[in-house]
Amino acid sequence: MNHSYRKGIQLVLFFFLLAGQTAIKAQDVPIDHQKRIFFPYPMDRKWSTSVGFTGTTMPYEITEELHFRMPAGDVHILRRLHNKWYLDGHLSLQGLQNLITLGPRIAIPVSDRLSMAAGNDIGFWFGIINVQGVKTKGTGWQNYPNLSLGYRFNKRILVTLKAESIMNIGINTHAGDIKVTTDYRLFSGSAYTLALEQPFYGKKSLTLAFRAIYTNFYWQTWTLFEPYDRNLFFPQIIVGIIL
Amino acid sequence: MKISITILFVCLIIFSCKRNFEAPVPDTHWNLFESAEKLPSMARPGVEGIYNFKVGSDVFGAAAAAKWSYSANGNDTIYHLSLFCEKEVSYFILEGKKSGDSILLNGYWRKMVNTETGIARFTIAAVNGARNLLNGIPMGAADSLVLDGKYGNGPAMPDQPLRLKYNRPLYKAKPLQIVAHRGGGSTADLLPASENSVAMINLATRFGATGIEIDVRSTSDKVFVLFHDATLNERLIRKNGLLGPIENYSYDQLYTLVRLKQGERIPTLKEALHTVVYNTALEYVWLDTKFTGPIDELVKIQRQYMQEAAAIGRKLEITIGIPDQQVLKNFLALPDHNNIPSVCELTPDDVVAANSRIWAPRWTLGLQNEQVQQVHAQGRRAFVWTLDVPENVFEYMNQGDFDGILSNYPSIVAYYYYAKQ
Amino acid sequence: MQNSKKILLLAACIWSYCAYAQQGGFTSQPVKRGDYSFVVYVSGGLGHYPAYSKDLAYLDPKIQNVNPVSTIRIMWHPDHLVKVGLETGYLTFLNYTLTDSAGQRGKVLLNATPLLVEWTMALTKRFNVFAGSGVYFLTTNLDYKGKTRSKKISVGWMAAASYIQPVTKNMGIGAELKWLDAAESRDGTICLQLQWVWRFLKW
Structure with missing residues (x-):
């Protein structure tokens, strides 16, 4: 399984590389004309919004025989602040459990095509789910320091590699009246996102991204009350339309 | 082109680092233990009890409960002394032997919340209670019983000190x-x-x-x-x-x-x-x-x-x-x-x-x-x-x-x- | 890193191949702004699924390392880079015969029908990449001390790269290198297919 994931990921990465390699003859388009969410570049618009979904495959270690992919609505909003600074807000919505993160970014163009950004997002997740007749509740605070590296190919393709550290600075879960966990895992793991952004239907742009999450606590699995301290792998697909 | 190749390399390195979790039981071979004698059955009961970690509490918690178990295979019965610890759901599984007037305990430890494991070896010296145990003398004054040992990480030879001192008998008042x-x-x-x-x-x-x-x-x-x-x-x-x-x-x-x-x-x-x-x-x-x-x-x-x-x-x-x-x-x-x-x-x-x-x-x-x-x-x-x-x-x-x-x-x-x- | 080296070697080969791609004829790139079309890809070829004799040594297996993979895909080609579509087909992941300790023989086949949502993008006029996700309908056909047919649904993925040589304005033939992986099949199959491409509807 792990071997299989790795091979697949490598193949996808290889195709991403080809996307850049084979676009040499195409007409260049200035970055200012391209909509973006992940790509680290100072904002020219006041707001930038993306709506989409994520699908996260849950590992056997905690979901056992249920080897399923958990979907979530995904809303990503950027707000220009000043010069190279902007705010990055993100909502991951599943109705009964949701995550909101918000944090500043500074984006620095390195060359005509290469740019990078650094940021830090504070996250809060919460959920109320009835599990087999028992009302379970959970909340948690998170922190995601992150770095992004973006490369603009000349065929209106923006490729971004983003690395995040995942810090769980408070996990509180209850099953009925029973307090299950009050946990603090400063270095829970890390996540690596490879995002491709390009023009799509009409004037919109499309984001296709793969996020590899390695963590000992993934907020969407809080109802499982696992005591593991192992960095399990949660592969995540992200699809978004930049409005 | 160079940048693309660099990005590809970075990605491949990162995504190739998927860890396969394993916690294999380490090879516990110990020459001294192999040459030691079988532990007399009368020595076993006195070892059971609650021990306090005098050294090693930072890794395994404040105390451990020591309890024997057995596996029978025809006439062959193997006894194991388990030490159940509080911190990170850790335990030791050890076999016991007699070496002179000392008792040797050899085995491995494991933490269930992660994959940490390693070799563990203990000695109960004659003056630390082994003499009494081996002679079947009731451990009324069992508070002198001390397990001195070492543990290692993974397959490495044990080099981290451990010391456990007997505190009290196991609780058994209300069955569970x-x-x-x-x-x-x-x-x-x-x-x-x-x-x-x-x-x-x-x-x-x-x-x-x-x-x-x-x-x-x-x-x-x-x-x-x-x-x-x-x-x-x-x-x-x-x-x-x-x-x-x-x-x-x-x-x-x-x-x-x-x-x-x-x-x-x-x-x-x-x-x-x-x-x-x-x-x-x-x-x-x-x-x-x-x-x-x-x-x-x-x-x-x-x-x-x-x-x-x-x-x-x-x-x-x-x-x-x-x-x-x-x-x-x-x-x-x-x-x-x-x-x-x-x-x-x-x-x-x-x-x-x-x-x-x-x-x-x-x-x-x-x-x-x-x-x-x-x-x-x-x-x-x-x-x-x-x-x-x-x-x-x-x-x-x-x-x-x-x-x-x-x-x-x-x-x-x-x-x-x-x-x- | 062994896998990484292989991928890089593959990347270099395909890159060289792409560099010689010729212009004109069928292309998956937008014909002009406002053109929309449906394109069908019919593919057949052979796939390799990593199954090693040593893992199944207790069954004394004879493993068929290469098995047929046939797929059909319909893509919507709008006037922008990214296209979306569906792919299905029929493939064999694992195919082996076994002999038990008493000398009795048996046969195991693990087949699959994928149903995948796919995204594709033309990198040059002839060269396209695909990535998708969906479900695989897996079927085990066992013939050992009786015949057993057992089914399971699994989440899964795919990734592919294809080169298409135009034949007419709306038709082309090509080759596709594809990775098909179902979570429950443990590993994916890597296959090479010949492809017939037909833009059957345009508006």
Whole structure:
């Protein structure tokens, strides 16, 4: 399984590389004309919004025989602040459990095509789910320091590699009246996102991204009350339309 | 171009770093131990007790509960001393030998919440209690008993010091059934045997269990086998191309073609219960009924092995699990269901209808002290399942009134139980 | 890193191949702004699924290392780079015969029908990449001490790269390198297919 994931990921990465390699003859388009969410570049618009979904495959270690992919609505909003600074807000919505993160970014163009950004997002997740007749509740605070590296190919393709550290600075879960966990895992793991952004239907742009999450606590699995301290792998697909 | 290649390299390096988690039992070969003599049986009981870590508490917690268990194989009986520790669900599993007038303990340690493991070696010096133990002198003044040792990480030679000092005897005042989930533990916890295997059942008492829960399914030719999931899958078996419901396959097909994660065959229920009766000291078996057909054949097997256990003087209770209304219906259809030992996960009213010996509510329903006391008043017992978070185990142990706890981590249940005062 | 080296080598080969791609004829790139079309890809070829004799040594297996993979895909080609569509087909992941300790022989086949949502993008006029996700309908066909047919649904993925040589304005033939992976099949199959491409509807 792990071997299989790795091979697949490598193949996808290889195709991403080809996307850049084979676009040499195409007409260049200035970055200012391209909509973006992940790509680290100072904002020219006041707001930038993306709506989409994520699908996260849950590992056997905690979901056992249920080897399923958990979907979530995904809303990503950027707000220009000043010069190279902007705010990055993100909502991951599943109705009964949701995550909101918000944090500043500074984006620095390195060359005509290469740019990078650094940021830090504070996250809060919460959920109320009835599990087999028992009302379970959970909340948690998170922190995601992150770095992004973006490369603009000349065929209106923006490729971004983003690395995040995942810090769980408070996990509180209850099953009925029973307090299950009050946990603090400063270095829970890390996540690596490879995002491709390009023009799509009409004037919109499309984001296709793969996020590899390695963590000992993934907020969407809080109802499982696992005591593991192992960095399990949660592969995540992200699809978004930049409005 | 260069940048693209660089990005590709970075990505490949990052994404190639997927870790395969393993926690292999280290090679515990120790020349001094191999040349030592068998430990006299009279030396064993005095070693059991609660010890305080004088050195090593930062890694394993403040105290440990030391308890012997055995595995019998014909006339050959192997004893293991387990040390159940509080921190990060850690334990030691050791064998004992006599070297001169000292006692040597050799084995390994493991933390269940992660994959940390390593070699552990202890010595009980003559002056630290070994002389008394070896001569069968009661350890009335057992507070002088000291285990000096070292532990290592992974396969490395032990180099980190450990020192444990005897504090008090194990708590046994109010009995508690420590029931290990899936025969002793879950495959996901990277134990040396697969869940629901004969090898795992043999390990259960070393992990602190006094009883086990096993999952019973039926093959297409109506042979009862142990398997948790509804379908064959990569979580539990090695890659062989067989997928789908286990009920689709005959026993011969499963026996020949399927190997569990650690290489074992899928055992029949009879093989599992034979192991319980003749190779272990387990006192209780919970048959988790995961099939929906008639259960009269299951009852016959239950009776057979309870009789076999009684015939050799073994104290053993085997109960049929009633997890849902369909199984309850099948159970109530048995003409003599009132006399069949069962464990019912449904409501107290269903427990009465089935005349179950044990009521077993899910832990998330809470302590339910009032209902537990009502069940006690009816002459029944109450077990709770499946408690894995150490804080909750402690809470249920000390604020609840349950007679048994089902857990994937029997060692932490054992620690909190034996450490009670 | 062994895998990484292989991928890089593959990348270099395909890159060289792409560099010689010729212009004109069928292309998956937008014909002009406002053009929309449906394109069908019919593919057949052979796939390799990693199954090693040593893992199945207890069965004395004879493993068929290469098995047929046939797929059909319909893509919506709008006037922008990214296209979306569906792919299905029929493939064999694992195919082996076994001999038990008593000398009795048996046969195991693990087949699959994928149903995948796919995204594709033309990198040059002839060269396209695909990535998708969806479900696989897996079937085990076992013939050992009786015949057993057992089914399971699994989540899964795919990734592919294809080169298409135009034949007419709306038709082309090509080759596709594809990775098809179902979570429950443990590993994916890597296959090479010949492809017939037809833009059957344009508006």
